[in-house]
Amino acid sequence: xxxxxxxxxxxxxxxxxxxxxxxxxxxxxxxxxxxxxxxxxxxxxxxxxxxxxxxxxxxxxxxxxxxxxxxxxxxxxxxxxxxxxxxxxxxxxxxxxxxxxxxxxxxxxxxxxxxxxxxxxxxxxxxxxxxxxxxxxxxxxxxxxxxxxxxxxxxxxxxxxxxxxxxxxxxxxxxxxxxxxxxxxxxxxxxxxxxxxxxxxxxxxxxxxxxxxxxxxxxxxxxxxxxxxxxxxxxxxxxxxxxxxxxxxxxxxxxxxxxxxxxxxxxxxxxxxxxxxxxxxxxxxxxxxxxxxxxxxxxxxxxxxxxxxxxxxxxxxxxxxxxxxxxxxxxx
Amino acid sequence: xxxxxxxxxxxxxxxxxxxxxxxxxxxxxxxxxxxxxxxxxxxxxxxxxxxxxxxxxxxxxxxxxxxxxxxxxxxxxxxxxxxxxxxxxxxxxxxxxxxxxxxxxxxxxxxxxxxxxxxxxxxxxxxxxxxxxxxxxxxxxxxxxxxxxxxxxxxxxxxxxxxxxxxxxxxxxxxxxxxxxxxxxxxxxxxxxxxxxxxxxxxxxxxxxxxxxxxxxxxxxxxxxxxxxxxxxxxxxxxxxxxxxxxxxxxxxxxxxxxxxxxxxxxxxxxxxxxxxxxxxxxxxxxxxxxxxxxxxxxxxxxxxxxxxxxxxxxxxxxxxxxxxxxxxxxxx
Numbered sequence: 042x043x044x045x046x047x048x049x050x051x052x053x054x055x056x057x058x059x060x061x062x063x064x065x066x067x068x069x070x071x072x073x074x075x076x077x078x079x080x081x082x083x084x085x086x087x088x089x090x091x092x093x094x095x096x097x098x099x100x101x102x103x104x105x106x107x108x109x110x111x112x113x114x115x116x117x118x119x120x121x122x123x124x125x126x127x128x129x130x131x132x133x134x135x136x137x138x139x140x141x142x143x144x145x146x147x148x149x150x151x152x153x154x155x156x157x158x159x160x161x162x163x164x165x166x167x168x169x170x171x172x173x174x175x176x177x178x179x180x181x182x183x184x185x186x187x188x189x190x191x192x193x194x195x196x197x198x199x200x201x202x203x204x205x206x207x208x209x210x211x212x213x214x215x216x217x218x219x220x221x222x223x224x225x226x227x228x229x230x231x232x233x234x235x236x237x238x239x240x241x242x243x244x245x246x247x248x249x250x251x252x253x254x255x256x257x258x259x260x261x262x263x264x265x266x267x268x269x270x271x272x273x274x275x276x277x278x279x280x281x282x283x284x285x286x287x288x289x290x291x292x293x294x295x296x297x298x299x300x301x302x303x304x305x306x307x308x309x310x311x312x313x314x315x316x317x318x319x320x321x322x323x324x325x326x327x328x329x330x331x332x333x334x335x336x337x338x339x340x341x342x343x344x345x346x347x348x349x350x351x352x353x354x355x356x357x358x359x360x361x362x363x364x365x366x367x368x369x370x371x372x373x
Numbered sequence: 374x375x376x377x378x379x380x381x382x383x384x385x386x387x388x389x390x391x392x393x394x395x396x397x398x399x400x401x402x403x404x405x406x407x408x409x410x411x412x413x414x415x416x417x418x419x420x421x422x423x424x425x426x427x428x429x430x431x432x433x434x435x436x437x438x439x440x441x442x443x444x445x446x447x448x449x450x451x452x453x454x455x456x457x458x459x460x461x462x463x464x465x466x467x468x469x470x471x472x473x474x475x476x477x478x479x480x481x482x483x484x485x486x487x488x489x490x491x492x493x494x495x496x497x498x499x500x501x502x503x504x505x506x507x508x509x510x511x512x513x514x515x516x517x518x519x520x521x522x523x524x525x526x527x528x529x530x531x532x533x534x535x536x537x538x539x540x541x542x543x544x545x546x547x548x549x550x551x552x553x554x555x556x557x558x559x560x561x562x563x564x565x566x567x568x569x570x571x572x573x574x575x576x577x578x579x580x581x582x583x584x585x586x587x588x589x590x591x592x593x594x595x596x597x598x599x600x601x602x603x604x605x606x607x608x609x610x611x612x613x614x615x616x617x618x619x620x621x622x623x624x625x626x627x628x629x630x631x632x633x634x635x636x637x638x639x640x641x642x643x644x645x646x647x648x649x650x651x652x653x654x655x656x657x658x659x660x661x662x663x664x665x666x667x668x669x670x671x672x673x674x675x676x677x678x679x680x681x682x683x684x685x686x687x688x689x690x691x692x693x694x695x696x697x698x699x700x701x702x703x704x705x706x
Binding site: 089090198200201228229230231232233234236237240241255257258259261262263282285295296297298299300301302303304305306307308313315316317318319320 | 414415519533534535536563564565566567568569571572590591592593594595596597598599616617620630631632634635636637638639641645646647648649650651653654669
């Protein structure tokens with residue numbers, strides 16, 4: 042049984058207008074997403090702003106209610122739980138947020154921040170000293186000195202605050218951690234430290250990670266498998282090296298070729314698939330394949346019929362009407 | 374030919390906690406038709422350097438306390454440090470233009486795009502009315518905004534982030550500046566939009582010979598855009614050289630460590646550990662003595678703790694290279 046199995050997940054938001062606040066439209070932020078993840082492994086979810094990756098994360102944690110579909114965590118459908126059952130299931134999953142400045146309560150000490158999930162779920166116990174010891178151990182494990190546990194978030198740097206956020210996520214010993222852009226707000230020389238910490242923790246505790254980011258270099262490094270999203274759908278899913286080695290969806294190709302690589306000689310030789318235009322508004326998505334207005338290979342069928350995510354070779358899945366996408370040689 | 378020559382620039386902030394040496398002895402130059410990337414982390418002084426060039430350091434608490442910023446346009450060279458406010462205002466937006474990270478905070482939300490663009494022409498070229506509007510429309514078309522004529526009547530919020538950044542670039546280019554200062558111009562954008570904006574800046578460089586001072590922390594963007602690179606750490610310029618030399622033969626331990634620490638999008642690194650740099654960048658208000666990188670440097674010696682290293686000038690692959698480190702690569706373990 043997979044640790045996490047997301048099936049046909051949909052999150053639609055109603056748009057209300059006018060005096061009577063009538064529903065005039067629906068934004069299909071997430072529209073039929075499927076993912077699966079085994080314990081101790083990482084799935085990276087990538088895509089540009091508005092593609093629905095963060096909403097997917099929030100729906101998995103039930104921070105937003107799904108409109109449809111299933112979210113199975115250890116075989117239990119989180120999308121259907123409520124009350125005490127949902128609270129119980131939530132202990133298995135935790136989230137690490139992007140902004141270490143906004144996600145920690147500035148009026149709480151680090152001790153209270155890290156102990157909060159334990160208290161919320163009635164697992165703090167009566168022994169204050171034992172709780173303090175536990176928080177101290179979590180701080181040590183995440184590279185913070187327990188001597189600072191009575192300090193406030195503003196006394197820490199960005200990287201240290203992200204460590205506090207990680208310690209808090211670990212407090213309940215979750216099986217699943219959803220990390221939404223956990224390093225993108227950090228300085229360059231700090232990112233590698235935090236990435237290493239996450240990789241080490243995963244090896245040690247067998248945690249499954251859903252890793253959401255727009256930085257594909259970080260995602261490539263940390264993920265076993267990657268799902269690429271565009272306008273609320275997964276357009277391609279593959280083992281990490283397969284996705285980078287031979288992307289099967291034109292959008293993935295364009296995304297990969299748009300990222301400048303830290304190698305000036307290679308940069309000068311590269312051929313790019315530069316997309317024109319912006320991501321369309323999710324309020325009025327294009328017909329058929331939603332990528333077709335920006336796709337260099339689009340033909341009639343793409344404007345009419347939405348392609349389904351279908352298996353290709355070697356555990357690779359892509360949602361594209363083309364049987365084979367012309368390979369964009371990375372170097373001309 | 375040197376378009377901009379910054380020499381021993383010192384910009385300090387006088388705060389209640391003491392003097393913060395945000396920029397401390399920085400020298401570099403930008404030639405015509407060249408992109409110089411200024412690289413560094415937050416607090417390294419890269420943005421204060423660009424604000425100093427523009428004469429926009431908030432005073433108080435900040436002040437340029439030393440050095441020269443020589444800017445050459447036409448046959449004239451003037452020092453922007455000693456230039457009057459009126460002179461700086463005349464140069465800014467005309468000969469030197471800037472693009473900032475967040476177009477939403479740099480554009481006036483109450484003004485139509487066309488009005489904001491036309492204002493630049495009115496101030497610097499005394500151009501108004503239909504002719505100004507025509508120039509603005511041409512410029513919007515040049516930066517790839519579809520339906521430019523009708524966009525002139527839009528307000529900034531009606532445009533996407535990528536479009537707003539294009540408007541900023543159009544505004545910066547209206548008076549055909551000699552020097553463009555771009556401070557993280559694509560950091561807030563998605564990568565497919567970033568690719569479009571970077572191409573636009575490159576075009577201006579190669580076709581119009583604009584010199585570009587490009588501030589970024591993204592080493593991929595540096596590799597794509599830069600002819601030369603200047604690396605800053607804790608207010609100091611620790612290394613500068615040609616883009617190839619910086620990436621292939623970095624001379625400063627910080628540059629070297631930074632290049633090694635980043636995950637690579639173009640290589641299969643496996644799921645292993647990254648070579649992280651230990652510790653944190655120092656607070657600009659509490660710099661360690663000597664070389665500010667020494668607490669994190671794997672090669673640090675006694676002298677590194679005592680004094681900041683002199684600049685050493687080298688030649689690498691036929692290009693000038695400057696590095697400030699006591700321990701030359703051949704003496705490193």
